[in-house]
Each structure stands twice: as C-alpha cells, then as structure tokens.
Amino acid sequence: MMGSEGYHMTRIKERAVEMIQRMPDENMFYVINILQNLEAMLADRAKAALEDTLCMEKRLPKNFDPEKRTSGSENRKYDNFL
Numbered sequence: 001m002m003g004s005e006g007y008h009m010t011r012i013k014e015r016a017v018e019m020i021q022r023m024p025d026e027n028m029f030y031v032i033n034i035l036q037n038l039e040a041m042l043a044d045r046a047k048a049a050l051e052d053t054l055c056m057e058k059r060l061p062k063n064f065d066p067e068k069r070t071s072g073s074e075n076r077k078y079d080n081f082l
Helices: 004-022 025-059 066-070
Strands: none
Touching: none
C-alpha cells in the first residue's frame, strides 16, 4: 500500500542516504555503530511487546473465546439508539 505516508518514508530514507553519502569514510564507523544500536533497541522493543502479549494471554481464563466475546458487540453498542 503506497499512500502519502509511504512516500514520506521513502523521502526520509533518501535524505538519510544523501547525508551518509556526504560524510567522509572515516566517520562511517560511527554511522554503523548508531544504526546497529538502533536495530538492537528496536529488536528489544519487539521482544518486550511479544513478552507482554504472552503474559496477558496467560491471565485469560482457559475457556476464553475472543470470537464469542466480540461477536455482535458492535451492534449492542448502539442498541439504545434504535
């Protein structure tokens, strides 16, 4: 899906590449170090989010059925208005 946000992100990436291309080679070590740290931070966030989800899942009753819990709820929300 390519919307205005997709275009915007592409332009941001283009700007980042342009900045890197202007940098002298001796500074590339710092750029790589920053990018590696950023990747690690994002991986840690994803891992923490997964762990949180799994922890929440353990709190649900054994007979919990999300389909049963939500089916028709969108209609019940407006029952008082009909």
